[in-house]
Amino acid sequence: LRKMASVDISSLRLKYKSGHEVFLETDLKVKEPFAIFREWFNEALSSPDIPEPNGACIATVDRDGRPSNRFVLLKDFTDQGFxxxxxxxxxxxxxxxxNPNVAMTLYWVPLRKSIRIEGVAEKIPKEESEAYFRSRPRESQIGALVSNQSQKIPGRSHLEQIxxxxxxxxxxxxxxxxxxxxxxLVKPYxxxxxQGQSDRIHDRIRFRKGDGVEQEIDGSLTFEGENGWVYERLAP
Incomplete structure (x- = not known):
């Protein structure tokens, strides 16, 4: 038989939004996702309970189909991507x-809100990377030079020596x-x-963009958005 965890976590349950705080399609002031992202991000940025609102978990897949994920910090977002x-x-x-297809998730527990992003990652121009690198604190620049990231090392003292x-x-x-x-730059599709609801009937509204998505618009399940996007509500 499968063993349960030594600490009982089955009853852990956080209270989310109440029934009068639902996220509806009528709440969409603009029918494209970047404006909504900015609105939600600014809300997270204003919260004293969220120290790093730009923290995002990014998932990648290697050439053998094995996934891995880790947290990074978003450093810019525009209508082109993240x-x-x-x-x-x-x-x-x-x-x-x-495999340039990646997925990113931002989760802001105090807001009971999360944003999932799927898209294609591509390197930004070297001069843009150089400009950002020079804007970092000197210690952070040195830290980037010290670390041959993800490679095996004999110990922390090895890094200190370098x-x-x-x-x-x-x-x-x-x-x-x-x-x-x-x-x-992650260009989203x-x-x-x-948005979490206490009764677990969560709100999920997804925007999609790409070849052929406009053909799925039917006015009942898939709706026309702006700038080539379509949107739809998903079951929780």
């Missing part, structure tokens, strides 16, 4: 090279060389907005 930065030799970067060698070499004023590091 940008994060990483070492280009990391596992996520290696996965993206073989750091000391770099600091000794470049001093306190010379520019920190940018490693094989930079940004990815699906963005879903989720």
């Amino acid at each position: 940008t994060f930065f990483t070492n280009y030799n990391s596992r996520k970067a290696t996965d993206i090279e073989s 750091r000391q060698e770099i600091v000794s070499k470049i001093g306190e004023s010379d520019p920190v060389p940018m490693p094989d590091w930079g940004g990815y 699906s963005i879903e907005f989720w």
